[in-house]
Amino acid sequence: MNQDREKINGLIEYVKGIKDNLNGAELYLKYKSDIENVKPQEAFEVFYALLEEGMEPKEVLVFLDKIINVFYKSLSHHQWERPANDNFLVDLILENEALFERAEEIKIDLKEENLEIKKEKLIPKVKALEAIKHHYLKKENILFPYLEKTMEKFHGLKIMWALHDEVRNRIQETVSILQSKESDEKEVNGVIGKLFFGILGVAKKENLILFPAASEVLSPQDWYDMHKQSLEYEFSFIEKAKEEIEMYRTDSEGRTEVFEGEYKLKTETGELSLEQVAMIFNALPVDMTFVDENNKVRYFTRPKDRIFPRSPAIIGRDVNNCHPPDSVHIVQKIIEGFRTGQKDSAKFWIELKGKMILIQYFALRDAKGIYRGTLEVSQDITEIRGLEGQRRLLDWD
Template identity: 40%
Template sequence: MSELINNREVDVPEQTRRQAMLKEIIKELHAGKSVEEVKARFEEAVGDVTVAEISAMEHSLMTEEGIPVSEVQRLCSVHTAIFKGSIEQIHRSSKPEEQPGHPVHTFKLENREIERLVNFRLDLHATKFQKNDSEELIFKLLEDLSLLLDLDKHYSRKENLLFPYLEKYGIYGPTKVMWGVDDNIRRMIKEAKAALNNYSGNAAEIGVQLEEIIKEVNEMIFKEENILLPMSLDKLTEDEWVKIARESDEIGFCLTAPEQEWIPERAAEPEGAVLGNEEGAAPQEGFIRFETGLLSLHQLETVLNHLPVDLTFIDENDVVRYFSHGKERIFARTKAVIGRTVQNCHPPQSVHVVEKLLEDFKAGLKDAEDFWIAIKDKFIYIRYFAVRDETGRYMGTLEFTQNIAPIRALEGQKRILSE
């Protein structure tokens, strides 16, 4: 009669008890109990735990218990170690995610390359470096870390393509926590590179940094493949996966690339068809009359995309409504951000800056704010403008981003045409 039993069904009181137990275990860790103490209790009292329960637990800790994102993030690695041996594996009879080109297949393909890089090359060179801190090994470690920074594309696809869809299903906790850990890994790699570039004989200290990077990268792979991706497969529709696959090229791939385009096993779409009536659907052709002229929709979009700047507009409710799509965008933008609140488009560490800026704009304390940062050979000028109507009512915020390095380099005068 086993075929009549649904082993995944848990009655409501039991589910509530398990959820409460999970929260108590994490709170005990927060209070200072050792991993071994808590792990023994977990295995005895809870048993198998589903991906959904972990997600609900993290969300509840932040929304109901008031534990900050940063604290849940700090505990993330610890509770991952506890859950590692007990996460329920959900088997599916049909697995499009195993087909080359499917976003999940690509994420896992990249993870195998990342594992090879950190667990073989980087680990080997780090071990040798502790015995012989030669210039040759410093160069090899710098090369390894430069390659590893390519995982920024892997993480960016998660943050800018996958997370927006999960948020549409009400899943915020795990995405905020994971984004924070992603940023921490990025920071650690850059700090290790800086330490090697300015090496002063502190081999042991750098060794600790490299060991921590290897550990965190491996733990992130586990979290992705055992929590994030299974949860995403449970929630996202096939059309949503198709959209993610189509937009992935916009950000790029890490250390490898999909072997082929993923084409779902279903009826072919008519040429020029769009998926659903969501963002990305082609607007009806027509004309827009301005106070100073008349443009077709096609002309207007083409003009905006030819501006030598990146434009992004969020409305009065902090929702991203539009971004321009020029040839050389400075920061990655994908169509998945349309309809997403701007707070969820930023890592947890910088959300407070966004909140303060919008608060000042809405209160009428500011009409503009400027930032500028140097990134490699670019000098990025970022400007924010409060958009107000003729009565002064706040309608939203316009972000204006431009690489002004070529402008800053100008000298003298130019009065004739280029040849």
Template identity: 40%
Template sequence: MSELLESREYRKKALKEIILALHQGKSVEEVKGRFRELLENVAPTEVSLIEQELINEGLPVEEVQRLCDVHAAVFREGLEKAVTPDMVPGHPVYTFKEENRALTKLMEEEIKPLLEELEKAPQTQEKELALKIAEKLNLLSDIDKHYRRKENLLFPYLEKYNITGPPKVMWGVDDEIRGLIKKAKALALEYVPGQKEELLGKIRETLAKVSDMIFKEEKILFPMALETLTEDEWYHIMEESDTIGYCLIEPQQEWRPSRVNIQEKKLVTSEDERYIKFPTGFLTPQEIELIFNHLPVDITFVDKDNVVRFFSATKERIFARTKAIIGRRVENCHPPASVHIVEKLIDDFRSGRKDKESFWIRFGDKYVLIQYFAVRDEEGNFIGTLEVTMDIKPLQAITGEKRIMDN
């Protein structure tokens, strides 16, 4: 047993040295020979573990991301020998792979032929072909759903097992691909004569990146995830996938794990009684209170019987509230001149004639937006009225874009 562990540790160390050698400037060809000598077969998880360790040891994620394409080129020969587990329709990995097949077909059978046609076309036909390519790139941009399911459903489960490095690296490459598709589509839509080579180059770079990501997913990410996640976790990923959507295809059936009873993975253990369970997570009463009090809006809730039940205690409330208001009927909290407006609004909510109403007023140096929302349960029954108030003057002053954090 110790010999096996030592062998595994030796392979990991050697592979780390190969990656670091690449980082220090050696070419892919220079390290390929050593790679072949060290490994006949490499488990997909080992590549990810190596990246994880490099990040843990201080190598910036951006550096590992920069090396990601080189890693794939070096390890491709070994990884292509790996056997991908057979999957059944409806399983999240099966769906991911079906999307990859659809993406590959789109690139190989629809986009690349158009690129070849554009390359040989006379200038008079370039604009028309560029617009056809833009339509296909618009289909390719559907890849965002594939990546969002991977990033927002699969990655969180991997992170629970302390697998954080590879997801960060892959997410960075996903964003590169999104940016490339956006730039390529803009070039195609706004095509002018003389941009043929630029357009062709950008699209070919994009397609190469997408193809490389398909390889990395199917030979590294998915096998690693299948080795790590439980059936319960895969089932929960499948359940939530519909909320994001699918890329180019729709699953034809639902996957059921071999076990009949699906148990939810516990997010809290030793002090469960302190937590209030929601469909989307767990919070303590203190956390709930602090969240309400840190929202950039003031909130007041009036129940179905017109009784004030709650207000948030933000630091700078626009309209003052005291605890004495709790338990009062809402009509008693307004001056007589405006009571009829309040009563009419709540009556409209209760009857279903309205679901929301908004007002905006000048209040000192503030420009205040006051919104009212009918709160209903899943059956549509009226539960109460939510008042949300905020100063929108600072929002009106926003222009342009801000993409970096203040010092």
């Protein structure tokens, strides 16, 4: 055990040295034995240690690929076995393989000599890469929470989430440059190169570090549950059999809605069974998520048309880990304002897929005024904003 700790400490010192721009060759020789035997789970420990010392995920991204390149030989030779129930993992791997195929198609179009024709060919293919968001969402909302519950070191996944955000931004930047009449050959090739480096780099890190580590620590039941939850999401670049999706959704519905006994919610305004409470919450045309006073996600509703994806995997997850690293500070500010009693609500509105979305946060306090949590409510207000005049008669046509 002491040897393992010494090895981790050595790897941490090596990475810190690279971060501080010390002599790379000398560092490599000093920590050669540790570097040439690094394992996926140890890589997680190293990067988690940097975050624990106060480094931000974006700061790690500056030198991350340099470190992964040095660790590559050892990581690529690491022997690991896929879980027995590998459906979810296979889906993620197939999505990556389809991504690499699309990258090869784009490389062919890059050889086009006429710049305008090249741009015309590239624009739809680069836009199609936006579908990678479904792959990332399944990781962020399903795989990451399961890993975080096993060991603290997996909180280092914030770094990979930051990579996701960087890729999303690079896709938008690439489309913008391709659509610009002023962009030249060098600019087009440069932005495609940056995009490939980012999006394919994430896939390679998954294959080298994320998938092996997850396979080693998660249980067969975890993999079954993750697969079941993943079928509520869209897929990146691949098709899934409708029969498989429906089979798991039916099973999910039968297993998750459990109302034990004859418990009732009784208040001065009426009485409801637990089943009635759930039906009412899910019938409301809003997404609701409840975070308790300890910043843990405890409940979310399942309306017919969700605005933002949610998975049972997030139950019990720290709310700070449910948001991209760049926006966590906003969440922390809202909750602190609620906790101290300075504020009782906050609201934002954004445009998403042609819709106007209102996002509101409400402080929840008990009868004594003590802070007991936060309720997030998201609503599509597109139709509401467009209402004019009056409607006094029923119109179901």
